[in-house]
Amino acid sequence: MSTPIEPASLSDQFESMAELVTVNGWVDRSKLEAARADLIKNGKQAVLSDKRAMGRYLVERHLLTSEQMTELDVIVQQQANFPTYHLLKKLGAGGMGTVFLAKQAGTDQILAIKTIISRLKEDPDFVDRFHRESKVLAGLDHPHIAKVIESGDSGNTCFMAMEYVEGPNLATLLKDHKVLPERYVLRVIRQVAEGLAYVYAEAELVHRDIKPENILISRSSGVTDPFPADDAAKLIDFGLVKPVDDDEHLTQTGMTIGTPLYMSPEQIRGERIDCRSDIYGLGATMYHLLTGTTPFVGTSPGAIMSAHLTQPVPDPAQRVPGLTAKTRDLVMMAMAKHQEQRFLTFEAFLKAISAALSELGEQNDASPRLLRKPLVLKPPTAKPPPKPGSQRFDQANTEHGQLANTTDRILNKFRKKNDSEGVLDGSKVVMTPAMGGVVSPATPVQNQSVAPASPATQRMELPAKSVARASQRSKVFDEDPNESHGTGMLPWLVLAAAVAALVIWFLL
Incomplete structure (x- = not known):
């Protein structure tokens, strides 16, 4: 049995439909060819002569979605108004109308065609001004203006054909x-x-x-x-x-x-x-x-x-x-x-x-x-040390001496307290008043003469245990963590008596 032959006119219709759906990226060419072969095999060549019928068939085969079919209907409906153009794709829509991608018959030049919505089409003043200005724009040519090719009335709409970018x-x-x-x-x-x-x-x-x-x-x-x-x-x-x-307001159209x-x-x-x-x-x-x-x-x-x-x-x-x-x-x-x-x-x-x-x-x-x-933050600049004899040097020495004197008073207070409590450990640590902190345990050095130090750099020695106890005091509460707290053995004796009484009661 021979395969039915597709008429030339049906082939042209199919090619037009194939270009439409492939330009929009809806269906692959190979799947369209398979659908056409299936229609011819089953004697349904008539479907190929109608783009809408072909679209519905593609929806049945799940090759097109319902939304794509709706857009296809819009393109096919508008195509009847443009016999000299082949509409390919809907580019967009706005308050003034809809823009389509089209190919001019005879030249195959790709253009953008803007159609005007019916409400504006019914306003004769707007239509006259639209055509008048479109003709003026068609005579202008500038590299940064999309060139207007032509404008006119076609079918039930008026349009403007312009350069496609x-x-x-x-x-x-x-x-x-x-x-x-x-x-x-x-x-x-x-x-x-x-x-x-x-x-x-x-x-x-x-x-x-x-x-x-x-x-x-x-x-x-x-x-x-x-x-x-x-x-x-x-x-x-x-x-x-x-x-x-022009004193007319376009707001007159509503x-x-x-x-x-x-x-x-x-x-x-x-x-x-x-x-x-x-x-x-x-x-x-x-x-x-x-x-x-x-x-x-x-x-x-x-x-x-x-x-x-x-x-x-x-x-x-x-x-x-x-x-x-x-x-x-x-x-x-x-x-x-x-x-x-x-x-x-x-x-x-x-x-x-x-x-x-x-x-x-x-x-x-x-x-x-x-x-x-980018946000660039400048690094802090280190100040050079003051030179001897300068005002800044003298001020630094004065502040340094005041700090040393204050530190001396604090250390003397600690020393008096520790002397009254008694020193149990003979090891000592060295503290530098100017630094205000413990430096290191001091190793006893005998038979060594030391030159007298200035008040700002004088080193003082304190018992290590006393300093350690002082340094362990809470930073939140002024308590000594080494100090014992509690009520002794009394709670434990009470608890033991209660347990014994409970055992005796249970046995009886």
Whole structure:
């Protein structure tokens, strides 16, 4: 019996499905081939013509999970709106819409396609502005701005196709490393500021949503350094851009556009904005990258926005003591509450970044400076001994003599006490008053003349047993451990009588 032949059209459908599930990393190619062979063998070739049916079959064979099947449905549903693109993967979703990885038909160019949510699609003013600004961005070209390819309406949605940057975003780097090196942060933010300055100079557009998630990092393949000096930043998500002379508020759609964690006070209030609003967003982003935490935190977006409006910006140098002064001042000035107190232009902001990099050393140094400096404690410096005849030498001798006199009085007190108690042991120990402690047992030396000593260095001899008893006294209670305590034999006699009485009573 011959094996049924798969029609060419079904083969194309399967290849499209295979690319979709393998790009997402859901199923291995070998397992897909086995599933296709099984369908053909059992005469179920029709399943291969429908991606959703094929997905359900893979779920039945436990090759796909239910969550993966749900995501597959979203991609297949959106695919109907993009006949000139082949959607491959869902990259993410936000308040504005969903972003897909796609391949352009005919050129096989890999792009990122952002679709707009239906609620914004129903707002004609927003759609008109979105297309107008997308066309302006499509005519701009800068190495640190993700290039916009085209925008338009397709099916039931409007979209923007832009350059796809293969690499992590700054939010991912923060998640992996908690904080980023100061030099690396300055370099990346400088690149983003250069891109924003270019867009603002060419089209007077404000981004409005600066945050780590919107800054992608393009890096060379095979690099092992976590923070390479040649990393290139690419700013994405210009879907929120707004001309400076546009008095319409995007809040008319029923929500505040932007991310509260990095939003400027004037943007929160819905006031007229300019480049200084993006500078505030850059400062808040720098704060997060350098310290590992956002400038303000709260239990709700409203609480965070209120903090941006009313609370002073916490000093980043208090959280990162190793932060250089110029970088600290740069962040604080960029996040000033009032626009007129910030950097007035991107050029001024960029100049401050260059000054901060200069403070760190050579700007082209390939090795980034680590964020936190190790705490270095200086060892104590030993003071040189005083020279004879100096004031310090005389003072030392005076203090030394006072200490010796005090020690002499204490030793005399002990000697009188021991003399009254009697000395049972003739061995002696030598004590040095200036040292205030026992040095060593003294060996008797006879027929040896000793020169008289000064009061400060005079050596005195005490009976060893007396000194030992004195040294054994408790440090907590003033008791002599060698002193006997107790009530003698009386308790033992009472106990013996009680035991005898108990024995007699038992025998009777």
